[in-house]
Amino acid sequence: MRGQRRLRRTALLSSLTLVVGVMVTGVSQAxxxxxxxxxxxxxxxxxxxxxxxxxxxxxxGHLPPVNNNVTLVGRAEVTNPAGTGNTGRVADVTAFGDYAYLNAFREPTCGQTGVHVVDISDPAHPAEVLDAFIPTSAGSYAGEGIQVMHVDNAYFSGDLLAHQNETCPGAAPAPPNSGGISLWDVTDPRHPQPVALHTGDFTNPGGGLDPAPNQTHSMRMWTNNFDGKTYVVLVDDEEQADVDIMDITDPFHPVMVNDTLDLDVLFGVDQATPTNLTSVFSHDMMITKIGQRYVMNMNYWDGGYVLLDVTDPGPGKVTLIAESDYAALDEQRLARGHSISPEGNSHQSELSPNKKFLLGTDEDFNPFRVxxxxxxxxxxxxxxxxxxxxxxxxxxxxxxxxxxxxxxxxxxxxxxxxxxxxxxxxxxxxxxxxxxxxxxxxxxxxxxxxxxxxxxxxxxxxxxxxxxxxxxxxxxxxxxxxxxxxxxxxxxxxxxxxxxxxxxxxxxxxxxxDGWGYVRLFGTEISPKVGVPGSITQIDTYSVPEAQDPAYAIGFGDLSVHEVAMDPDNSEIAYISYYAAGFRVVKYGKTGIQEVGAFIDQGGNNFWGVEVWKDETGQKYILGSDRDFGLYIFRFTG
Structure with a gap:
């Protein structure tokens, strides 16, 4: 494996000259x-x-342990249903009420994947509810996308969980019960009940219909207070530039309401230069109510970070508020005397509570540019x-x-x-x-x-x-x-x-x-009124130093950033899952980004997801999903 190979100590940086518009290889592009x-x-x-x-x-491999301004409150190891260990198995995390939900990924096997349910009512002693495991269908797995929200309408009253479904590599032909998203009733988290399994976009790129929906990489639900409807937006792995929005007000009978959102075609969110930024597609998104409008912050890979007005999510009604472009040269490499084009790879982002800032994560799993x-x-x-x-x-x-x-x-x-x-x-x-x-x-x-x-x-x-x-x-x-x-x-x-x-x-x-993936900070101007354009302007970037050092390219795990979660009560603090670089806390504002907290456990960590959760007393915790273990629960003490 790569981590067992000897690192050849060559003077890489001194030999790297101006490289603009070069290409990327498979591990770097999703x-x-x-x-x-x-x-x-x-x-x-x-x-x-x-x-x-x-x-x-x-x-x-992993970095040495560190603990700066972070208290480890509790941890819970989850059980791999396949019985082959947890290495690489744990994916995204969310929480609702007294329970956390962690996706079971396709590693080390793609059998018996799904969603782990963890009781976190006592944060110091969290424990998996073994009998409540939510399975995916055979040939499918869950990874990037898990959410629970309360829905109360004429069709459904309770807590609704949604997870995405992707097809196991090499599974052929895909069974009818694959792809799309699955909805579960977790009003009683210890006894989840299926609501609608494998719903999504059945249209293939050729215009025909498939027996199973397209596999979905991520999703996000929200309820629109203006029309009373509940929606979900999907990342379509097969019609990749496409953004799908479904009406799930009646979660037993979801209805597609918009399958025409290609942000490049509609709004020209791509950029001509640097010429390597060719992978323009939807990856992840969140939705926020701002005044009289609903704003979707969309991460469109090489197309950058995009703000959309989805107050009316119907065809022809979604409008562009603002979108970002990448600079000609990668800022983190340029600061180290290396001129090379940026990787792109806008992966996930969140708006600050005051809606004046956005932190985005550029994910890059290959520290080498091909x-x-x-x-x-x-x-x-x-x-x-x-x-x-x-x-x-x-x-x-x-x-x-x-x-x-x-x-x-x-x-x-x-x-x-x-x-x-x-x-x-x-x-x-x-x-x-x-x-x-x-x-x-x-x-x-x-x-x-x-x-x-x-x-x-x-x-x-x-x-x-x-x-x-x-x-x-x-x-x-x-x-x-x-x-x-x-x-x-x-x-x-x-x-x-x-x-x-x-x-x-x-x-x-x-x-x-060319280094691993890192964080971008933007200033945003978003009007509370429908139809008013806004702006998104980059302020700063942040990387853990090892991720920009070729000495750490091999043998220390993946040093790419993955996800960010904004502190809901403080428009200056954010929490970051940084894979093998651990859990990081940053302070952000008009002057830039500064690290103010860090945690890596003895023996290393590999954090995929990060989520802020409050218990019934209002006490705030940060949840992290460690790919090789399960759930970590932190408090930031800085």
């Missing part, structure tokens, strides 16, 4: 390079990982995106692909002996079979390019395991590596491939250190 259905398999079992496969992909270029032929000098397979040697400071390529067709049968890098076309057989055949033939690396299909400019993460670097590129780049004259984005999807053995170019795919 979804394919362009919106589309590139994540769909050509045939059942081909081996396509879901778009988030390489996120939350833990590595061994720079892929074509080195010979008519397209020499062209940069491109290479997405690495799920379980093959990563492109990092020790590993690169360079030199000539050999085009071997679809590599679905035994190949003649070869060397260097095999260039392979997708299709006919599994990605694993292609990897096995090029490895057996003696090739030391493989590049698979997209086949002829309507969304050929999209990428995928290949489910494949092997001992050589193995990456995926879109069809345009594959045909350019083959030197096909006149190929463009406009015609690549219909241009046929040449015969196996046709000449192909030399290429280089290498990595430079």
């Amino acid at each position: 979804h394919p390079d362009h919106p589309g259905s590139g994540g769909r398999e050509d045939f059942p079992g081909e081996g396509v990982a879901d778009g988030m496969y390489k996120q939350h992909d833990g590595t061994e 720079i892929a270029t074509i080195d010979s032929g008519p397209y020499a000098g062209t940069s491109y995106i290479a997405t690495q397979a799920s379980d093959t040697p990563p492109i990092d400071q020790d590993t690169e692909i360079s030199g000539p390529t050999t085009y071997v067709g679809n590599a679905c049968a035994a190949l003649p002996a070869g060397s260097g890098t095999a260039l392979v076309e997708r299709g006919t057989c599994t990605f694993q079979a292609k990897l096995n055949n090029i490895t057996a033939a003696g090739y030391t690396a493989g590049i698979v390019f997209q086949n002829v299909r309507a969304d050929c400019l999209a990428g995928v993460t290949m489910l494949a395991s092997g001992g050589i670097p193995y990456v995926f590129v879109n069809r345009l780049r594959g045909l350019q590596l083959l030197g096909i004259a006149g190929v463009t984005e406009a015609n690549a999807c219909t241009t046929p491939s040449p015969a196996a053995g046709s000449p192909s170019a030399t290429t280089t795919i290498r990595a430079v250190f």
Whole structure:
């Protein structure tokens, strides 16, 4: 594993020169390079990982313990229903009343995932309610998205829990009871009852209807006081640029009310430069009532942080309040003398209680930037995106692909002996079979390019395991590596491939250190009146120092930020889950961000979720979900 590899102490920073508009690889990007259905398999079992496969992909190691202005009140280990340990198993967390709810992720197995229920009525002694575990359906898992809210109307009166459903990697074909969101009645948390399972958007990217809803990466519910309706917004993993809003006032019979929200098409939230910011899609969101309007802060990955007016969530009624753009150069790297474009990756955010600030988290699980270029032929000098397979040697400071390529067709049968890098076309057989055949033939690396299909400019993460670097590129780049004259984005999807053995170019795919994901602070101006535009202006960025030090790139766990939770009573304090960098507390304001608290337990932590919770007396606690253990309960004492 990566955490067991020896870190080669090279002078990385001194050798890194201006790199603007370079490309990113699979662990850094959550979804394919362009919106589309590139994540769909050509045939059942081909081996396509879901778009988030390489996120939350833990590595061994951790930082030393620390405790600054934080009191650990209590902890509760949860039981993995699969019986194979908790490492990587615990995902997001929420709380309501005297209970916390923690999603059970797909690791170390994707069997028996769902939602753990933890009694936190005594915060010093929290305990899992074993008989109350909420299961997902076979072939599905829960991860990024869990919420409980009280609903009281003619259709439902009680506490409603919602969790998202994603499809287990390699599960094919997807069963009818997969994807979408599931709603549960947790009015009695010890006896959860199903309300509606697997509801969502059944429309596929081609315009047809599927038997199961599209898998959903995250969701958020709210009740609109003006129309009395309860809504939920979904992150659609398959129609990725799309934002789905459903009416769940009658949670037994949810109704789709808006499936037309593509923020790039409607509001142009993308940006032309830096040129690497190509993954523009919905990732997470929250909704806040501000005066006479409901405001959704949407995290749109490389499209930045977006503020929407969803007072009326119907088609054509949602309006743009403001949106952010990334700077030309990454601020945290620039402060260290390294000029490189920002990664993008706006992941999650919250508005401050006074609505004057927004803290956003840019998630980045790969501290290395992959720079892929074509080195010979008519397209020499062209940069491109290479997405690495799920379980093959990563492109990092020790590993690169360079030199000539050999085009071997679809590599679905035994190949003649070869060397260097095999260039392979997708299709006919599994990605694993292609990897096995090029490895057996003696090739030391493989590049698979997209086949002829309507969304050929999209990428995928290949489910494949092997001992050589193995990456995926879109069809345009594959045909350019083959030197096909006149190929463009406009015609690549219909241009046929040449015969196996046709000449192909030399290429280089290498990595430079660009740090892990970090936090952004924005000042916001949001009018309480419907229809009035506002603004969002970046003030500062914050990173734990180790996350920007190449000495900590390998062997210390994932040092990316994940989520932020604002203190509901103090518009200067926020709480952050920072994976292996632990639990962090920051003070923020017009002058910037300052760390004022930190906690890492003996033996390390790996915090996914963070949530503020108050007990019945009004005492405030902060909950953190440790991926390898369960629930931590803190108090900030600074």
